[in-house]
Amino acid sequence: MEKQEQKATPLIRLDNITRSFSNGDQTLQVLKGIDLTINEGEFVAIIGSSGSGKTTLMNLLGCLDRPSSGDYYFRGQLVNQLTKDELAHLRRDAFGFVFQSYNLLPGTPAVNNVELPAIYAGQPPAIRRTRALELLAKLGLSDRTDHLPGQLSGGQQQRVSIARALMNGGQIILADEPTGALDSKSGIEVMQLLKELSAQGHTLLLITHDPEVAAHADRIIEIRDGEIVSDQKSAAVDNPKARLPLPEAAKEQPLIDIWESTKAAFTALHRNLFRTLLTLLGIVIGVASVIAMLAIGDGAKNEIVERISSLGSNLLLVRPGAPNQRGRWSIATLVPEDVQAINLEVPNLIAAIPELTGTKTIRYGNRDKSTGMNATSASFPLVRQWPVAEGVFFSQEDEDLYATVAVLGKSVADDLFGKQSPLGEYVMAGGTLLQVIGVMSERGASPMGQDQDDVVFIPYTTGSLRIFGQRFLRNVTVAVDDVSQMDLTQDKIFELMLARHGVEDFQIRNMASLIDNVTATQNTFTLLLGSVAAISLLVGGVGVMNIMLVSVNERTREIGIRLATGARTRNILQQFLIEALTISAFGGVLGVVIGLSTAWLVGYLGTAVYFSVFPVVLAFSCAFATGLIFGFLPARKAAHLDPVKALSSE
Template sequence: MTAPVTPVIELRDIYRTFRNGDEDVDVLKGVSLTILPGEFVAIVGASGSGKSTLMNLLGCLDRPTRGQYLFNGQDVSALSKDELAALRRDAFGFVFQSYNLLPGGTARENVEVPAVYAGVSRLERHRRAEALLTRLGLADRLGHQPGQLSGGQQQRVSIARALMNGGQVILADEPTGALDSHTGEEVMALFAELAAQGHTLILITHDAKVAAHADRVIEISDGVIMADQGPSLSQYEQRTPITATSLNTRPGNFFTNLGEALRMSLSALTGNLFRTVLTLLGIVIGVASVITMLAIGDGARQSIVDRISSMGSNLLLVRPGAPNQRGWGTTTLIPEDAYAVSELPGIVAAIPEQSGTVTLRAGGRDHSSEVMATSSAFSAVRSWPVEYGSFFTREDELDFASVAVLGQTAAKAVFPDQDPLGQYVMVDNVLFLVIGVISSRGASPMGRDEDDVIIVPFESGGVRLLGRRYLRTMTVAVASDADIYAAQQAVQDLLLRRHGVEDFQIRNMESIIESVTETQNTMTLLLGSIAAISLLVGGIGVMNIMLVSVTERTREIGVRMATGARTGNIMQQFLTEAVLVSALGGVLGVLIGLSVTLMLEKLGTDVAFSAMPVMLAFGCAFMTGLVFGYLPARKAAHLDPVVALASE
């Protein structure tokens, strides 16, 4: 006695209802159907009869509203999306009227798509795809894209794709509808050959001539099967059906899938190069801006801190005027205060300072410069050495000597063609002997040229040039082994005793450096934030382009789902594309940002290179792709396969 045959497909009282506004429309109405392994079945019906809806249900692209669907004896009605995708991947092959080939892929790459989602190695995929295409007469078209193939050749590629994972059940939807009669006959002969080899073929058509090639014809009208001769056991016994157990497929692991997603993403991005470049542009500008802005901010901060630190970290600055008030023009500090502070324990020197603008004249040349009246300890306390010649001495101060030390800029202005040492310079109306030229200091943090100066003894300069003895500032040098805060308190106590009121301000260099650093950090953060906004805008651009890409590639997504792509596969691919764009933009942005920063450094801008801004900018670009690519990827992954395949 012959063992009972398990149908490959069994439908029991299947209904499929769609919502049309406020009305439910039954497209399939209680369809019951049994198909044995190896059968060649044609489902025939007019347009609107429900045959395409039936095909979508048979191919697990859609779910019945109610009823039971058994595949190889397993109830698939309640399977999850990923379980249905696995079933399509392992058991089904689809041949569409419009071919539905991926436009950017070659014939071989299109055939390989189902095997990608089955986890087949790349080498094995190549071998299997080449064998199938050769078998179908396309050995010389392996590297051709769909646009380079005729309609018949494209249909053969889609048939090869349907066979890639074994093709236990091949569903062909109007496979000859877009072909001429001769090519259509060739395709139908090919289907007959596949049926003879044991593939279960289900042909969906409205053409009775095409249906006549099948062993069994099922007529459907208005969602109801009108005629069906039933399965033929004799045909089943004459063939050796291909079964799911003969398929050598397995789900790919994460890294295999990631590698394939990366390869497909590169193909998709290079396929629309101009749009990819525009998408990259926002990320590139954002990353380059972050790196450049932070480098400029850090460089400015470091420059200011270095300049202040170069004067020594053991200095106290005493200015006239009550705390929290501007001290310019006040007369609360006098030279005797500096002399008294110099006598305190732990104090190396206290130098009085007064300044003003004067006119230098020598050799028929006039030059406006700043005069600094100070003490002989100025050079040592301010760590500003003489380049050649000498600095004036304490005796020069006491003798009211008319000697001067020139800054580099002032020296070049009044003595451009001769050595200024031993020369006389008229400062306003007072003649001074140049005894030295001090080393170059460059621009101050405020941008003033510190080398455009003439330095003279305090007594002679204050009285004879500036006409005043009060101090603009007093700089106090504390011994290196002394406590600067204790020294500051001692100076404050002394000046309080001398003045009776607190009409002065004292700050130590450490607090100034901390304050400047804090201010510059705020400015750097502000610059970085402005640059980060451009990176954010670039991220929004990535999301926008990816959403457009999902819309444009909806049918491609449907094809991938039909060939076995799970939700995770689709999401991984689109996320990979978004991250790839952002990462590539990040790399280019880093290179451009570093190049611009180097160029600015060559032009004299203070910049500071460090790894952190580069890593931060690139990391933000990478995360931008991940965050802004998630929504488009999720939208793509949750598309309905039937809706996606029907899109134009």
Template sequence: MTDSVSDTLTADPVVTTGKAPVKTRSGGEPLIRIRGVTKSYQTGALTTQVLHGIDMDIEQGDFVAIVGSSGSGKSTLMNILGCLDKPSSGEYWFKGERVADMDPDDLARLRRGAFGFVFQQYNLLGGANAVANTELPASYTALSSDARRARAEALLTRLGLAERMHHKPTELSGGQQQRVSIARALMNGGEIILADEPTGALDSQSGQEVMALLQDLSEQGHTVIVITHDHDVAAHAERVIELKDGHILSDKRLRERQSSATPPAGPGVSQPSSVLDLMRAFFTAFGALRQNIFRTALTLLGIVIGVAAVISMLAIGQGARQDVVDRISAMGSNLLSVFPGAPNQRGRWGVATLTPEDADAINAIPEVLAAVPELTGNRTLRREGFDKETQVNATYASFPIARQWEVARGSFFTDEDDQLYATVAVIGQTVARQLFPDRDPLGEVMLINNVLFRVIGVMSERGASPWGQDQDDVVFVPFNTGSLRLFGQRWVRNITVAAVSSDSQVMEVAHDKVHAILLERHGVEDFTIRNMASIIETATETQNTMTLLLGVIAVISLVVGGIGVMNIMLVSVTERTREIGIRMAVGAKRAQIRLQFLIEAVTVALLGGVIGVALGLGITWVIASLGTTVVFATTPVLLAFGCSFLTGLIFGYVPARKAAQLDPVQALASE
């Protein structure tokens, strides 16, 4: 072996024509052939040409050193040879196949199956141990996980890293990291090893060990191409090509090839199935999310809040709607309410147009179950030092039938009580609690506006009305008694009409007949009829609108969370640009890169969806336990979870596409 490359270069004629020899020693097609290759870079209006018409042939099993000073174009040439970059012009044939005719997936296949890269800065994934880094190229093949693991461990053992294979790059020395990168280059066979300044970041001892490994690989039949500026490193090669300013200055063979062996066969680099690709992308994405757990948690937060808001707000909205409908329905869905005053007339409560005789006439209609007049007003109640103001309702004995309101204790007054002007009263639960807190009110007496009444019954609890009024804060008295002794008038506040059925057709017939008989009696439409069914429908529509509004607000928060996912993923792409470049260098297709980042976004969204569903259901349960009516339904849960999936899919696509479109060379050069 010669002592230095420079000695050899002075001993033989120097080729200055800029063209490498065309003829191969074997007389056959060379492994790599490039003709007239140029490479230019555009920076604004400035064009910089790095390579000028490079011609070169590299045979199977060659150990070639491409040497040159910084800026000579040697790294650019290596990127073109390794299919990481494309020439601006010229031709490149690999095993007789024109590389320019290959699409990005074909180039990825070449990098995955034929080339193995050894970088000066090692380019190992910081969050993965030596085994996982070595396995990386095979993760884009159909090789099973067990086979990948076994081959990676065998390669690391062969390279003297048996005791360090489960350590991460930060736990390895520079020489050990470079051995891991060599193992990675051999993972899929490494027919051609491209080593860019493989000793540049190493001490002299580690550098010698790495070059010895590359020399050993050459003797095993691997084609080794070393890029270096160090002539001592180049002296290990069998052939040295020197570049200067983008031109081939010389191409010298220092010695004949030491071995004619063929490189060991790789494990096979066939493309994995779509299902396998999806599963591996999922595990890769999950591992990446786990490495950045804090950032993942912040990304999840927006989705969690959005999903929980959708579920809880829709449950509360549906509960409020159901509560209003139930309260109105509890008053009777078969009711018609007749009020004095023409339709749309203001201040109709003071209009004296309805009388109890109108109620008697309505009772004669076959479709009417009961019609009762109601004469109401606030009056003061007194009993042995207790007094309170409450609503008094003078009505008929059929009131419990018309309003479907049962008596809890005692009895309601009768028609006979009404005819005899009896001073009897039936009280609501609120009145019973407040006026008779220390005794049973049945049989007790009380004063209503200084008129003595005896309590004969207590109504069942009704609760608040849809308008918030306490329906149990009331006293019922016979109509004639109240009209004469409490109100001093015969005209009524309203007439409540209960139809025999809540069927819409029956209600419509009853409505028309009530309208006709009152119009006949009054001669003018000085009354207004309200259908309780229409009130329920109106209330339902109003509550549906409110629920929709709440849902829209919640969905907006979910969209905001989705935008947060997109922003975080875009930041992740920027931070992991070098990782993307490494994956592309070892053979990942654009679709596989895109799938990985898309799955990361979808995984974040789905995980956030699961947590958000649990949180939303928990919040809803707490609100329900506090007494607020809520409605648990499957649809809002499925809607929220589906929205979280779509959020990840839609807002994750842009970052995933950006990652897949990165240029491998620029990505690898990223800091």
């Protein structure tokens, strides 16, 4: 009983189907209440003149379009209620299309065109390739499998489209004017193929305006002005035909879908190589700019911070003069007793040292040199973290005895003595003969760009009495032991100095705060550079979106072909997203290479640069995110194209 009911269920049934199209304020009704039943195995020709509605009817029958009203049943199932992806499944599993203009993917070999429906059915590559080759061989194209559509004649292209229609079984073959673009001989051959397919049990729906072509069918339906005016069957229609088995439902295979979408994306990018390279350019410039700018900005920041840190990040500098008072270097407020009091009364100190500085002319033999002279204490190397390279630094005993000894900076030693060792030699400074007992290690430039090695160190007592002739200090330098308690130590020194002097005639500079301020300023500068570069990346992303939108518009027909052969929304979305991500990822890699190379070249030419992983990861991640974000809109537009409109685009 169930088998009889199954036989009684028609393959296709249309009940009062209409289709209207809106054009501004006007509505054009193309189909007007179509009632039609088609059984399995029938060879039906739908004939009518241009504009009669036959192509619109074919689009509805092939689930490429939806009716405006009425009901469409396929094997008893109401098609009107199916989603876009369910319609794609139906086209993939049940229908095969043979178009007048062939609708083969350009730049794609014949065998790959034939494989297309099987890709969306999830068939393994080896199985579908074997079947595609078998179909092409049966259709006499075994020697044309690798030919592109442009290398095939019209008849050969139509055979390829027939093979594609049969790839997933081709239960129902819809042929829209299959001989319209062919010469007479090729047209006869194509019609013979269609008749053979009908004899094998395929249901054929032939759309034509030619009565001679329609005469090959077992049933001829004439449509005029959107209505069926006649429906005639030949006697042969009652002859029994083999029934094709229903295709097995395709299994969902997300990984295969992604892999096939990736291959299609790479094929499309390769086919439009010049446009791909232009799109890459925007991403490459953006990523390279971000990396190079941040490397240069970080390099400048690190160089300045390193120079300041070389003075000691644990230092407090006590200087004469009230806050914001000009000319403070000439103000006599700091005395050696202040240094002694700080050392005795303030906890958490390594040491506090006096510094009395000025510029003097040093003579050795017949060589003179104007250099800085610093009268300080024996704790200077410890406080300033500046070791002696040769000899020794003067001691506390030298300071107590007013010893006439000197320790030279590296630049002074080189200028006066060259390659000769200065140890034990005597130099003249301000009429005082000083014996050289040591040479400091090389220090380099100060944060202000001055040569820190252009200096001579002498005991404070000697400098105060014999060289400068004054007791007042240029500054007091304090080295803090526990940096975490630096602010508290600064407050203690402030209270002590205020108690000793009675007024605030001094200033205390915290080197750690200075480094923090400089770092914050440089971070702002680096952020500014990075923002400018990020704008380049944003512009590159907009370029990706524009190019992808152009690509969607240019490839609308290709998208229509894929939709007609069973591609679902996600298949199209994946393909175009992968194209955008591929461009962005590859552009990101090139940008990283170029950006690092540019930064290296800048560093090689003498500008400070600093390489770190974060800017590279940031720039590449932004490039990838750019492809995802800016590629989504074009990909979504492509995925939601209407199959009929896509196929009809030029």
